Amino acid sequence: MSHLLRRAAIIALVALGSTVPAFARSVTVAWDANTESDLAGYVVHYGTAPGTYTASVDVGNRTDFALNLDELTTYYVAVDAYNATGEHSPLSSEVVVGPDYSVCDFSLNTTNTSVGAPASSLTVGLTTQSVCPWSASSFSNWITVSGRTATRGAGTVSLTIAANSTGTSRVGTVVIGGRALLVTQGSASCKVSATGADC
Numbered sequence: 001m002s003h004l005l006r007r008a009a010i011i012a013l014v015a016l017g018s019t020v021p022a023f024a025r026s027v028t029v030a031w032d033a034n035t036e037s038d039l040a041g042y043v044v045h046y047g048t049a050p051g052t053y054t055a056s057v058d059v060g061n062r063t064d065f066a067l068n069l070d071e072l073t074t075y076y077v078a079v080d081a082y083n084a085t086g087e088h089s090p091l092s093s094e095v096v097v098g099p100d101y102s103v104c105d106f107s108l109n110t111t112n113t114s115v116g117a118p119a120s121s122l123t124v125g126l127t128t129q130s131v132c133p134w135s136a137s138s139f140s141n142w143i144t145v146s147g148r149t150a151t152r153g154a155g156t157v158s159l160t161i162a163a164n165s166t167g168t169s170r171v172g173t174v175v176i177g178g179r180a181l182l183v184t185q186g187s188a189s190c191k192v193s194a195t196g197a198d199c
Contacts, residue, residue, distance in 0.1 A: 024071045027097050030064035031079050038083040046077045050094065053078065071100045072131045104132035106177035114184040119163040121146070126177050127154045140172030143183060161185060 029044060041060045045053035046067060053076070059065045069075055078091040109125040128134065130153040136145045138159070147158035157176050164170060164185045174181045 024103070025069055025100060026066045027069050027075075028064055028066045029077055029079070029095070031092060033063050034081040034089070036081075036083065038085075040082055040084045042079055042081050043088070044077065044079050045091065046075050048073055048075060050076050052076070067097075069097060071103045072129060074098055099131065101132060104128055104134075106132070106134060106179050108176060108179045108181055111180065112182045112184075114186070115161055117164040117186050117188045120161045122159040122161060122183070124157045124159065124174075124176060124181055125154070126157065126179075128177060129153065132177075134177035136174065136176045138172070138174045140170075140174070140183070142170070142185070143172045143174055145174065159183070164188070 031042070033039075034042075039061070041058060042063070043056050043058050044065050044067070045056045046069075047054040057065065057067075067075075067077070075097040076094050077097060078094045080091050081089040106126060106128045109127075113122065113124075115122065126134065133152050134155075135151075136148055136157045138145050142162040142164070144160040144162075145157060146160040149155040149157075157174075159174060161183065164187050167187050167189065169184060169186045172183045172185070174183065
């Protein structure tokens with residue numbers, strides 16, 4: 001076939017439900033129609049590596065098709081046309097369907113902890129799906145994120161807590177994977193327990 005497909009583009013992305021099983025979203029791929037008179041149909045090719053298509057679907061004469069894809073995997077998609085004798089055009093431009101990280105589920109091993117007035121350190125664990133990215137940020141100037149064991153999937157975050165010399169207890173916030181951790185620190189005159197600081 002001398003005429004090439006001109007374009008392939010993702011035109012819709014619809015997540016089906018909030019769970020994370022394989023094939024949990026539907027992605028519609030659409031392309032410009034081939035104008036040759038001997039057109040017989042199109043084939044949609046896709047895979048999980050650039051230029052490598054491990055699956056293909058003959059969609060006949062339609063110019064769009066909904067693929068069922070895993071939410072947390074990146075896919076590469078291209079389309080070609082074929083005529084009545086089975087000859088295929090070159091592939092269209094490749095389009096990339098990125099993961100939908102909004103379905104990631106993050107959980108901390110604690111969301112509320114108490115420490116004494118002296119300087120100290122704290123380690124917090126986070127669990128999530130293996131490909132899910134996350135960050136850790138302190139919103140209190142006396143708590144520093146001093147290290148982390150991962151940027152995706154399960155990991156731990158190390159926190160450094162400055163001594164409290166203010167004479168009163170204080171509460172700080174650290175956000176890890178979008179989940180808040182509250183840290184209560186007592187003063188030198190406070191008694192700190194698992195339920196908070198008693199001053």
